[in-house]
Amino acid sequence: MDTPQRNVTQIGTPVAKLKVENSPVFNYINSLSPITTSKTISTAQTFSSLNFTSPPPVFNTPHVASRFRSHSNPSDPSKVEPASTEEEVVEEAILEKEPPQTLKNDSTTSNTPRVISDGSSETDLQKMCDDNVKRKSDTPDWETLISDSSDMLIYGSPNDSEAFRCFLQRSSDSKTRLCGATKPVVEPVSTSNEPESSDALSILHRGVRRRCLDFEMPGNNKQTPRCVVPSIGLHLNAIAMSSKDNNNVSKEYSFSGNIKVGLQSSITPVLLSDNTVRENETKEDAGDGVEEAPLSLALVEVNQSSPKKKRRKSEQTGEGESSCKRCNCKKSKCLKLYCECFAAGVYCIEPCSCIDCFNKPIHEDTVLATRKQIESRNPLAFAPKVIRNSDSIIEVGEDASKTPASARHKRGCNCKKSNCLKKYCECYQSGVGCSINCRCEGCKNAFGRKDGSSFAGMDTEQDQENETSDRSRTTIPLPPSTPMPLRQPLAQLPISSNNMLLSQHLHGASGSSSLYSSQSFRKQDMGLFSHSRIETIAEERAEDIENLIQSPVTNINAVSPNSKRVSLPHMDSAETSPWRRNGGRKLLLSSIPTFPSLTPHH
DNA sequence: GAGTTTGAAACT
DNA sequence: CAGTTTCAAACTC
Numbered sequence A: 001m002d003t004p005q006r007n008v009t010q011i012g013t014p015v016a017k018l019k020v021e022n023s024p025v026f027n028y029i030n031s032l033s034p035i036t037t038s039k040t041i042s043t044a045q046t047f048s049s050l051n052f053t054s055p056p057p058v059f060n061t062p063h064v065a066s067r068f069r070s071h072s073n074p075s076d077p078s079k080v081e082p083a084s085t086e087e088e089v090v091e092e093a094i095l096e097k098e099p100p101q102t103l104k105n106d107s108t109t110s111n112t113p114r115v116i117s118d119g120s121s122e123t124d125l126q127k128m129c130d131d132n133v134k135r136k137s138d139t140p141d142w143e144t145l146i147s148d149s150s151d152m153l154i155y156g157s158p159n160d161s162e163a164f165r166c167f168l169q170r171s172s173d174s175k176t177r178l179c180g181a182t183k184p185v186v187e188p189v190s191t192s193n194e195p196e197s198s199d200a201l202s203i204l205h206r207g208v209r210r211r212c213l214d215f216e217m218p219g220n221n222k223q224t225p226r227c228v229v230p231s232i233g234l235h236l237n238a239i240a241m242s243s244k245d246n247n248n249v250s251k252e253y254s255f256s257g258n259i260k261v262g263l264q265s266s267i268t269p270v271l272l273s274d275n276t277v278r279e280n281e282t283k284e285d286a287g288d289g290v291e292e293a294p295l296s297l298a299l300v301e302v303n304q305s306s307p308k309k310k311r312r313k314s315e316q317t318g319e320g321e322s323s324c325k326r327c328n329c330k331k332s333k334c335l336k337l338y339c340e341c342f343a344a345g346v347y348c349i350e351p352c353s354c355i356d357c358f359n360k361p362i363h364e365d366t367v368l369a370t371r372k373q374i375e376s377r378n379p380l381a382f383a384p385k386v387i388r389n390s391d392s393i394i395e396v397g398e399d400a401s402k403t404p405a406s407a408r409h410k411r412g413c414n415c416k417k418s419n420c421l422k423k424y425c426e427c428y429q430s431g432v433g434c435s436i437n438c439r440c441e442g443c444k445n446a447f448g449r450k451d452g453s454s455f456a457g458m459d460t461e462q463d464q465e466n467e468t469s470d471r472s473r474t475t476i477p478l479p480p481s482t483p484m485p486l487r488q489p490l491a492q493l494p495i496s497s498n499n500m501l502l503s504q505h506l507h508g509a510s511g512s513s514s515l516y517s518s519q520s521f522r523k524q525d526m527g528l529f530s531h532s533r534i535e536t537i538a539e540e541r542a543e544d545i546e547n548l549i550q551s552p553v554t555n556i557n558a559v560s561p562n563s564k565r566v567s568l569p570h571m572d573s574a575e576t577s578p579w580r581r582n583g584g585r586k587l588l589l590s591s592i593p594t595f596p597s598l599t600p601h602h
Numbered sequence B: 001g002a003g004t005t006t007g008a009a010a011c012t
Numbered sequence C: 001c002a003g004t005t006t007c008a009a010a011c012t013c
Helices: A002-010 A014-021 A022-032 A039-050 A062-072 A084-093 A104-108 A120-138 A142-148 A162-170 A173-183 A195-211 A238-240 A259-263 A275-279 A295-301 A307-317 A339-342 A361-377 A426-430 A469-474 A495-506 A514-536 A542-550 A553-560 A571-572 A583-590
Strands: A386-390 A408-409
Touching: A339 A361, A408 A426
Parallel strands: none
Antiparallel strands: A386 A408
């Protein structure tokens, strides 16, 4: 291993050249197809096949290679030196221990980062992903290992900034994602100067990945940029938020799980500090600061019993205790969105009371396939359901102070009988007000009515006075866990929007041109940045975060031309979605394209 | 804890 | 795309 690595690494340096040329490795490399062959096209196709939109022309991101290098270098840390992308790639290929596969080598030797440019189908990618995982770990027990080992092990992303970087990279270069998919191993370490631990981390990360369907939670700086799950990837959200117990949080899927959990799960309207949240989430990891929300949550739950009761308990008590989603599916095999775990992008875990569950690492393939299928039907199926905007959202005819919530349910609810006053209502459940996206009847959402005319406590009852005015007057039941003021700075992260964008991008939303994609990425990046940043500075002043979030774009998008409340631009991802029936929404969405290009927020 | 209600998801 | 069915959570008793 050392030899090849060294040689390869040194390729390009005059001194080493002679040695290298005599090296078997070098010979081997020479025997390969031209290294410089660019497979950008095929790569694009690959993405296409994956339903990814064609990646922006930002392909030659060296980091991709470097990222992969990380895990392959542990054997020779000293060799970790700035090398060209190609070199790194080759190096890795060699270290891969895998027989020289034409395809792979082709791709690796191309200028394009090691995206598998063989045009393999997503299925293939998934397989490859699995293969890679297996190959690298060489032990099928990682999963078990991971499960057994505490999350401490798992979330060892040593470098926040690295994670963040990864996300940026990913967002700016879909290829990276693919790479990640094909190379599930996380390599935040790659550039983190921790070669000696890279292996372990990789392993751990893999474990994590297996633990949850999709841990990409950009906001979670703790999270390793495990450019992982082939297809999806978007459920960043999910995960963390998975805590259904946090009534309000449940479906928010914010990037910054920590923050959001704190925000919404909290009984108190006060934003919980990151620490607070952390404590609730994972007491085991207290202080560790490296746990990832999802997993930690899951782990926490493992220690719990009677999911349902616990959940209710939690809800009722309003405890900030967050936990993973726990389902109770009986017929869906936890492979449908009915299943909260599945919907949240996490595997079912012990506390789940599901029957015949397939949503487990063991059935990873099935899960992924199913997800893929669902996403093909609705690209945003796994996108955050709640879009938490920044304060920029302007409530029509409302004083900002009256704004029920800065967040809105992506698709809106369709309540008929609950008046949006019960958790049947997704808006209410999420702790957000109904919006024009909603098709609810007799909306009395305590967090804000569809017409944006009321807010719990200050409900004027003027509108809708006709119907059940008495009811609404009586008392507007608040959700189990008292909703926090949704205007909390951190609660307004444009998080989900990113998700959606990502989603769109990944699934090649119709008509998404390169330019568009690029813009999406911009947004994404921006959002990611925001989130990551937020994560990173979780303890910094909220105002800072707010500033961070309130980008021009956000502001612009926050308001529709007619000043009506508008969903965030990412909604545009659903612009053509068949499942969007609401005409009003379409109208709003149509205005999106007019938004000025996004500028890199960082 | 069992049964009912509800609305999202899935299906046709 | 609308109507219907299925499903599981939320809720009630």
